[in-house]
Amino acid sequence: MSSSVLSPAARLRGLKPDWLRDPKVWRTEVLAGLVVALALIPEAISFSIIAGVDPAIGLFASFTMAVTIAVVGGRRAMISAATGAVALVIAPLNRDHGFGYLVAAVILAGVFQIVLGALGVAKLMRFVPRSVMVGFVNSLAILIFMAQVPEMTGVPWPVYPLIAAGLALMVFFPKVTTMVPAPLVSIVILTVITLAAGIAVPTVGDQGELPSSLPVPGLPEVPFTLDTLTTIAPYALAMALVGLMESLMTAKLVDDITDTRSSKTRESVGQGVANIVTGFFGGMGGCAMIGQTMINVRVSGARTRLSTFLAGAFLMVLCVVFGPVVSDIPMAALVAVMVMVSVATFDWHSIAPKTLRRMPAGEITVMVVTVACVVATHNLAVGVVVGSITAMVVFAKRVAHLAEVTAVADPDGTKVVYRVTGELFFASSNDLVGRFDYATGPDKVVIDLSAAHIWDASSVAALDAVETKYAQRGKTVEIIGLNEPSARIHETLSGELTGSH
Numbered sequence: 001m002s003s004s005v006l007s008p009a010a011r012l013r014g015l016k017p018d019w020l021r022d023p024k025v026w027r028t029e030v031l032a033g034l035v036v037a038l039a040l041i042p043e044a045i046s047f048s049i050i051a052g053v054d055p056a057i058g059l060f061a062s063f064t065m066a067v068t069i070a071v072v073g074g075r076r077a078m079i080s081a082a083t084g085a086v087a088l089v090i091a092p093l094n095r096d097h098g099f100g101y102l103v104a105a106v107i108l109a110g111v112f113q114i115v116l117g118a119l120g121v122a123k124l125m126r127f128v129p130r131s132v133m134v135g136f137v138n139s140l141a142i143l144i145f146m147a148q149v150p151e152m153t154g155v156p157w158p159v160y161p162l163i164a165a166g167l168a169l170m171v172f173f174p175k176v177t178t179m180v181p182a183p184l185v186s187i188v189i190l191t192v193i194t195l196a197a198g199i200a201v202p203t204v205g206d207q208g209e210l211p212s213s214l215p216v217p218g219l220p221e222v223p224f225t226l227d228t229l230t231t232i233a234p235y236a237l238a239m240a241l242v243g244l245m246e247s248l249m250t251a252k253l254v255d256d257i258t259d260t261r262s263s264k265t266r267e268s269v270g271q272g273v274a275n276i277v278t279g280f281f282g283g284m285g286g287c288a289m290i291g292q293t294m295i296n297v298r299v300s301g302a303r304t305r306l307s308t309f310l311a312g313a314f315l316m317v318l319c320v321v322f323g324p325v326v327s328d329i330p331m332a333a334l335v336a337v338m339v340m341v342s343v344a345t346f347d348w349h350s351i352a353p354k355t356l357r358r359m360p361a362g363e364i365t366v367m368v369v370t371v372a373c374v375v376a377t378h379n380l381a382v383g384v385v386v387g388s389i390t391a392m393v394v395f396a397k398r399v400a401h402l403a404e405v406t407a408v409a410d411p412d413g414t415k416v417v418y419r420v421t422g423e424l425f426f427a428s429s430n431d432l433v434g435r436f437d438y439a440t441g442p443d444k445v446v447i448d449l450s451a452a453h454i455w456d457a458s459s460v461a462a463l464d465a466v467e468t469k470y471a472q473r474g475k476t477v478e479i480i481g482l483n484e485p486s487a488r489i490h491e492t493l494s495g496e497l498t499g500s501h
Helices: 008-015 023-051 055-072 084-097 099-118 121-127 130-152 159-176 182-197 226-258 264-280 290-299 305-320 323-327 331-345 353-358 361-377 380-400 457-471 484-493
Strands: 404-409 415-424 444-454 476-480
Touching: 023 055, 023 084, 023 182, 023 290, 023 305, 023 331, 055 264, 055 305, 084 099, 084 226, 099 121, 099 226, 099 264, 121 226, 121 264, 130 159, 130 226, 130 290, 130 331, 130 361, 130 380, 159 182, 159 331, 182 290, 182 331, 226 264, 226 290, 226 380, 290 305, 290 331, 305 323, 361 380, 444 457, 444 484, 457 476, 457 484
Parallel strands: 415 444, 444 476
Antiparallel strands: 404 415
16 A cells, blocks of 8 residues: 555554554563663763762763753664763863863863764764774773673672673573563562572662752853863863764664664764753763663664663663662672673674684784773773774775886887876875886886876875976976876876975
8 A cells, every 4th residue: 555545543653663563662672771771870870980970970961861862863772871981081170170160061062062963073984994893892892891890809709609690591581581681680680689688799879879869950050251161172072072983983883783874963963962961960971882782782672762761761760769779789780781791792703713814914903903992091982093093004005005107118219108007195106206217218208197096295296206307317208197086186286396396
């Protein structure tokens, strides 16, 4: 039946989101949101400690970020909340100038993200190579696991069998049924066991006090002066860039997992809107949370905005209404969930001996550099930037050897033709000047560029140098075969680069 003859009721059903049309999807999204909310609580508290603020500030930020991005974000099912990367950036500002300046910086960072999104910063993602993406994913998995190590050292011995039991439940329970997410089952069962048996182990309540009321909006308590702006601007810009990079990389990862596309521009602007809202509600700001997103998408199977919205909503309900119950959840249960996430996130195929034998050495180097930088700095953005720069260097070095010069003597001996093949840019054109025989040969030289392409001023300067060397010996040079873009850049820059014209 064509859409033109559908009844109004049928058309309305077609406009409904998946979670309203399919009870199975609705159940998956609701339960996924609950699991993520439970996992968010200790994370948000720990990030608050890093930033030097009250635990409630991180929890409020996670609530407002998740709820807002569920509406305005560009990637469905992705979780945004308070993150360690943002906490590290703004911690010095809070320490040196106070909480009011931190909130003002969060709002300004949101403005920066909206501007950057509108300017098309998301398009830069196309320059992130696959080897960097693989390194990003693997380093993320390592960081998630490393974050759990403090919860597994210097703790009572029952913590270890509880973690093992949690892992076993998450491995084997899905073989029984997938109606309820295995992480949720694991958290509930381990909590019941520890309470019923009176086992004394670290709990969520030991991480910090949960808030007992909802956040209220307000303006940051700072003087609205130019001095304030200059103080917060560097921190706000750093937060905006780090937040966007992590969010866009996470969105790309979720695209690959779900085989769907998302609007990176909308996501960039949405992150800005979410941070502005978070700032006005007194939160510490944030960005996409990769670990929680993996719980939501890969472990729990969520695919819609409902799970993101409910993760934030459940977070506040759990804190405000069920605070005493949530405080009794053993940290071992949440550690088991995050360890499972780290194992599921790691790209094991990328380090298989069969893969490594076939992979070019440059690709492996880029992946290792990305992982090493992230693990060393605990900053995913640093790893992505350094990895991308390394990939560019490897690529430039590889392509630099593809430019070849072949001499073809004219039968009557009146001229010599040099045929140039390959891509001419700063790396490949550097040794171009040395490929010609200036001392001997005919007085007329033809350089055929029909199989080459000029990319930059360095190549034009190299060709100018070749012409100059021949002119010094009384020989003439004719350049032929330029394609239209090459001819345009050569005509514009030739003779203009040395100042001796």
